[in-house]
Structures are given as structure tokens and as C-alpha cells.
Amino acid sequence: MFKGKKAIIFGDRDGVPGPAIAACMKAAGAEIVLTATECFV
Amino acid sequence: MPDPVIAAFSCILAHAPGFVRYGSKPSREIADRPALVLSAIEGHLRGFEEVVAYPPNQVFIGNLKPDDLHGIGQPWYDHPVFPAPRRGPYGEIYPEELLLGMIKLADDFGLVEIEKDSAPVLQGLLESHPFWRGADPGRIGQGVDPGRVDGLIEHSGSLPLFHGGRRVGCVNRHHDRDDNLKAHVLMENLLAKASGALALKNLLRSADIGGDGLDLLLNCSEEAVGDRYNRGGGGLAKAIGEMCGCVASTGCDVKAFCTGPLYALLFASGLVKAGLYERVAVVGGGSLAKLGMKFQGHVARGMPILEDVLGGIAFLVTGDDGQSPVVRLDAVGKHDIGSGSSQQNILESLVLKPLDRVGLKVTDIDKYAVELQNPEVTVSGGSGNVPLANYRMIGALAVLRKEIARQEIDRFVREHGMPGFAPTQGHIPAAVPFLGHAMDGIRRGELNNAMFIARGSLFLGRMTQLSDGLSFLLERNPGRRK
Amino acid sequence: MEKQSTIKKLVDDLGAQDLVVVIGAADPEVASVTAETVTFGDPSFAGPLAGVSLRLPVYHILEPEVKSAIPAEIYEEQAGFLELVADTEEIGRIFREIRGRLETA
Numbered sequence: 001m002f003k004g005k006k007a008i009i010f011g012d013r014d015g016v017p018g019p020a021i022a023a024c025m026k027a028a029g030a031e032i033v034l035t036a037t038e039c040f041v
Numbered sequence: 042m043p044d045p046v047i048a049a050f051s052c053i054l055a056h057a058p059g060f061v062r063y064g065s066k067p068s069r070e071i072a073d074r075p076a077l078v079l080s081a082i083e084g085h086l087r088g089f090e091e092v093v094a095y096p097p098n099q100v101f102i103g104n105l106k107p108d109d110l111h112g113i114g115q116p117w118y119d120h121p122v123f124p125a126p127r128r129g130p131y132g133e134i135y136p137e138e139l140l141l142g143m144i145k146l147a148d149d150f151g152l153v154e155i156e157k158d159s160a161p162v163l164q165g166l167l168e169s170h171p172f173w174r175g176a177d178p179g180r181i182g183q184g185v186d187p188g189r190v191d192g193l194i195e196h197s198g199s200l201p202l203f204h205g206g207r208r209v210g211c212v213n214r215h216h217d218r219d220d221n222l223k224a225h226v227l228m229e230n231l232l233a234k235a236s237g238a239l240a241l242k243n244l245l246r247s248a249d250i251g252g253d254g255l256d257l258l259l260n261c262s263e264e265a266v267g268d269r270y271n272r273g274g275g276g277l278a279k280a281i282g283e284m285c286g287c288v289a290s291t292g293c294d295v296k297a298f299c300t301g302p303l304y305a306l307l308f309a310s311g312l313v314k315a316g317l318y319e320r321v322a323v324v325g326g327g328s329l330a331k332l333g334m335k336f337q338g339h340v341a342r343g344m345p346i347l348e349d350v351l352g353g354i355a356f357l358v359t360g361d362d363g364q365s366p367v368v369r370l371d372a373v374g375k376h377d378i379g380s381g382s383s384q385q386n387i388l389e390s391l392v393l394k395p396l397d398r399v400g401l402k403v404t405d406i407d408k409y410a411v412e413l414q415n416p417e418v419t420v421s422g423g424s425g426n427v428p429l430a431n432y433r434m435i436g437a438l439a440v441l442r443k444e445i446a447r448q449e450i451d452r453f454v455r456e457h458g459m460p461g462f463a464p465t466q467g468h469i470p471a472a473v474p475f476l477g478h479a480m481d482g483i484r485r486g487e488l489n490n491a492m493f494i495a496r497g498s499l500f501l502g503r504m505t506q507l508s509d510g511l512s513f514l515l516e517r518n519p520g521r522r523k
Numbered sequence: 524m525e526k527q528s529t530i531k532k533l534v535d536d537l538g539a540q541d542l543v544v545v546i547g548a549a550d551p552e553v554a555s556v557t558a559e560t561v562t563f564g565d566p567s568f569a570g571p572l573a574g575v576s577l578r579l580p581v582y583h584i585l586e587p588e589v590k591s592a593i594p595a596e597i598y599e600e601q602a603g604f605l606e607l608v609a610d611t612e613e614i615g616r617i618f619r620e621i622r623g624r625l626e627t628a
Contacts, residue, residue, distance in 0.1 A: 001588070006537060008544045016602045018382070039501060437607035
């Protein structure tokens with residue numbers, strides 16, 4: 001589903017953080033083009 | 042040697058409606074569409090009485106308990122507390138006139154000019170306040186001519202100060218080629234200094250000691266004091282201490298985003314336990330940048346702009362007095378660099394590891410204090426309920442440990458958590474606003490312990506993708522009978 | 524707005540083909556606001572990019588169909604914990620709906 005895709009990641013400090021999503025997407029075969037984590041406060 | 046105690050606590054709010062326009066988000070939006078945004082902001086500001094009667098603010102200064110908010114209908118701004126005293130057991134809510142007087146009192150470099158129409162009012166208010174009677178309120182002086190302020194704003198990069206829709210003076214820049222000494226930055230720093238001083242004065246009063254009774258001050262505010270060669274490398278600890286007569290104290294700043302207050306508390310505790318200092322005060326002033334951060338959501342929903350106050354916190358760490366609650370230094374939780382970014386690993390480091398070390402279960406902790414941002418501010422800004430999200434994750438840890446079933450998470454949250462009640466002032470909501478409530482709950486025998494957890498967003502500075510966190514456990518003093 | 528300009532720049536540099544956005548906010552409302560902002564533009568406020576729709580497919584890391592695309596061990600380690608607190612079915616429904624609107628709009 002994500003093989004060969006380029007992933008833009010917006011994680012959440014109080015949810016799933018950016019680097020954690022990046023690890024998942026990489027394992028799913030995507031290339032990571034941006035990892036950001038948001039802090040909503 | 043026994044672990045140190047938290048002997049006193051204070052927190053204050055300063056109403057700052059005239060400064061909302063200088064918050065980071067409002068000032069960017071105003072720059073894009075000046076007339077439209079400014080009038081929207083001004084049409085949604087609250088009066089001082091509304092701010093005092095706002096239920097979360099009454100919790101903040103200790104007149105209500107956090108759980109009392111469960112019994113007050115939302116929106117809370119439509120359910121004012123009556124009667125609503127300005128003073129509470131932990132501190133006071135100050136009107137903007139006093140804050141304006143305070144930034145002039147905090148000014149050692151001619152950075153603040155007050156117009157002559159307004160000077161007597163500010164002066165009178167300071168002189169009538171018990172904290173500042175002897176503190177040279179004469180600094181405000183006669184005030185200056187409005188024409189001088191016009192010229193400074195027009196030609197010299199000064200920023201106008203407003204109160205009640207009227208200009209009352211200005212903040213000047215102090216160097217024309219140093220961005221770190223421009224008016225906006227100096228305004229931010231002066232407000233942190235002034236609100237920090239208000240919190241520290243309240244702390245000294247509640248601890249019943251003079252300024253000379255402290256020997257170390259740690260400031261954990263979020264400003265970045267310094268000139269063009271050292272942005273953020275300076276600090277406010279001694280500047281605040283000087284305002285409060287702490288002549289026997291030295292000090293420095295501890296900065297760690299929202300985790301700052303807990304690092305400062307940890308360092309204070311370590312230094313007291315090691316015998317280097319006897320009485321250490323941690324102080325944090327308010328953050329101008331965060332004013333009006335979610336104003337667009339508030340305006341769009343026809344709500345008042347709730348981010349109209351600066352916060353200030355202070356607490357006193359001393360050696361064991363046989364009475365006050367103890368900071369258990371064997372139960373400090375830390376987010377190691379190698380903890381990774383999985384939420385589970387992070388929370389295990391902050392909650393489970395310290396509990397395991399002292400043989401406690403997740404459900405043995407009576408109350409968890411997480412980042413206590415008022416959800417009424419954040420939900421309407423599209424940012425969710427931060428304390429609730431964190432309480433649910435702590436509940437999930439209890440599920441993983443098989444202490445509760447998954448369907449019991451909501452009950453866990455209700456019993457071991459609390460509604461957020463702190464203004465969204467960065468480091469200010471970082472668990473520590475519950476300190477006073479925890480100390481009182483322990484004194485009254487309603488609580489045995491409380492765990493304080495703060496998270497920091499290191500990634501905001503773009504130097505690492507890491508986040509941060511720290512936790513500590515506060516417990517009934519074993520020397521004190523239940 | 525800032526997220527939108529970041530994405531716009533990536534679209535300009537890399538082309539929209541093969542780009543996907545993945546979101547991690549556990550609160551369904553926060554997640555859907557973020558998803559709307561990065562795909563359709565900020566719904567509530569005007570700005571330099573108002574009306575610019577970037578139309579990238581947007582996913583949530585906690586959607587069941589996303590989970591099924593990720594090796595189980597890694598998913599468990601990095602994101603599995605949030606499944607205990609988030610309503611993953613609801614998140615899946617919201618994100619399928621947003622992607623559906625992208626295709627038909």
C-alpha cells in the first residue's frame with residue numbers, strides 16, 4: 001500500500017510522535033520526505 | 042539524609058488583555074490584516090471581573106479544587122464563580138494596571154515610558170499593594186508627554202502599551218541593530234520578570250520568610266534573555282530575586298521547554314539534599330508569546346479570548362521539616378535519549394520505571410498531575426484535550442500491567458486524573474499548578490501521594506526530533522501523622 | 524497554514540505523484556482538522572493559500588488498513604499502545620471519508 005510512496009509525516013507529541021510513524025512507514029516500504037511532530041500547546 | 046520537601050507554593054495570574062495583540066499568533070495575523078484582526082480581538086476580550094470569576098482561574102489560585110470543575114457546567118466562561126475572590130490560598134489574580142506598574146518597576150534601563158495621564162493611577166495601585174509599598178514605586182514618576190511617546194513609536198521602534206483601549210505608554214528598543222534588544226523582545230522579558238516577581242513575592246509571604254531567607258533561585262520561565270551575542274544564554278533568576286529583596290541568594294536559569302519547572306525542582310531537590318543550599322526557590326514568570334495563541338478558534342466560535350492572562354509559579358524546596366510533603370528522589374522518572382519515540386517506551390520511562398523502583402502500582406498513585414492545559418482553551422482551537430489524552434495513556438499503562446481492564450480506563454481517568462485548569466502558558470501548566478492542591482490534599486489526609494509528569498517538545502527548536510519528559514513523586518511526610 | 528505551505532513546497536519540488544500524508548494525533552477531531560488542513564486547505568480562515576487544495580491522499584497511522592500495511596512487530600512497538608486509548612474504527616471511518624471526498628471532488 002505504501003511501497004514506493006513518499007511519506008509526509010505529521011506526528012503528535014501526545015499521540016503517535018513523528019519518528020514513531022516514520023519507523024512504521026519505512027518498514028512499510030515508503031520513503032520519508034518529511035517528519036514533523038506537533039505540539040498543540 | 043532524608044529527601045527534601047516542598048515547603049511552600051504560589052501561583053498567580055496577571056490579566057493582560059492589552060498585550061494579547063503582542064502574542065505570537067495575534068501579532069502575525071494582525072500584520073497580515075491589521076484592521077480586521079485587531080477589531081476582532083478587541084471585541085472578544087474579557088473584563089477583569091470575568092477573568093477573576095472564571096472557574097479554572099479560581100482553581101489556579103486555590104479557591105476551588107480541580108475536581109470541582111466536574112460539577113460546573115461548560116462552557117465555564119458562562120458559569121462564573123460567585124463570590125469570586127481575587128486572592129486564594131496560593132496567590133492572587135492581578136489587574137492589568139498593576140502589571141503595567143510592575144513592568145515599570147522591573148525596568149532598570151529606561152525601557153518603559155508611561156504617559157503622564159496614566160502614571161498616577163499605576164503609581165497609586167502599586168503603593169496601595171502590600172508587596173510594593175517599600176519597593177520604590179516612585180520609579181514611575183510623573184510620566185511623560187504623549188507627544189514623546191508618539192515620536193518614539195514613529196521613529197525609534199517603540200511599541201505602544203494599551204490598557205482599556207487607550208494607549209498608556211510604550212516599551213522602547215534598546216539598540217537599533219540588535220534584534221534581541223528590540224521592543225517586542227524586551228516587552229516579553231519584562232513581563233516574564235514582572236510576573237515571576239509577583240509569584241515569588243507570594244511565595245515568600247506564604248512561606249513566611251523574608252527575601253533574605255533564600256539562598257538559591259532557579260528561574261524556569263520560557264523567555265530568552267540576552268543580547269545579539271547570546272540570545273537565550275542569559276537569565277532572569279537574579280533579576281527577579283533582586284526585585285523581591287533576595288539579597289542573600291544567588292541564582293540562574295533552567296530552561297527545558299515545558300519540562301523546565303520539573304528539572305528546576307529536581308536540581309533544587311538534589312542541591313538541598315547534597316547540603317549545598319538550604320532554601321531554594323524555583324520561579325517561573327509568564328509568556329507573552331502564548332497570549333491569544335488560539336484566538337482564531339475562540340473568535341470563530343463567538344467565545345471570549347481565554348488566553349488573556351500571564352501565569353506565574355513559584356515553590357520552595359527545603360530540607361525535611363517533618364511536616365511538608367517529600368520529593369522522593371528514588372522515584373524520579375526520566376526520558377532518556379535512548380528511550381526512543383514510541384509513546385509506550387516514553388511513558389514507561391516516566392511512570393512505570395520510577396513506580397517499579399519503589400514498589401508501587403499505577404493505581405497506588407492517588408493523583409497524577411500531567412500538563413494541565415485548560416481544555417476549554419485548546420479544544421475550541423482544534424488542539425484537543427491534552428490532559429485527558431495523557432490520562433488515558435497512563436490508564437493504558439495500568440491496562441498493560443493488568444491492574445485494570447480496558448473498559449475501566451474512563452473510571453481511572455476520573456479518579457486519578459483531573460480536568461485541566463491552567464492557562465496555556467508553556468511551562469506554567471506543566472503539572473506544577475497541582476502542587477498546592479496536592480500539598481493541601483495530603484495535609485487534609487485526602488491524598489497520600491501524587492505523581493507529577495511534564496513533557497517537553499525539544500523538536501520545536503529544530504535541533505532534534507526528540508521530545509523530553511520528567512516525573513517525580515510527592516508523598517506524605519513520614520514524620521507527619523495522618 | 525504553515526503545514527500547508529510546507530506541503531506545497533514538497534509538491535512543487537517532488538511532484539504530487541506518490542506523495543502521501545500520514546497523521547498521528549490520537550484525538551479524532553484534532554486528526555481530522557489536521558487532515559482537512561493539509562488536503563483541502565484551512566477551512567475556517569483566509570490566508571495566502573486559502574482555496575489552494577493540495578489533494579494528497581491522507582492517512583492516519585491508527586487506521587486499521589494502515590496497520591495492516593506495516594510489519595506487525597514494528598507497528599506494535601511504535602504505535603500499538605495508542606490503540607488502547609484511541610477509537611481506531613472511528614479514525615478509520617473519518618479518514619476513508621476524507622479520501623473519498625478527495626477522489627470525487
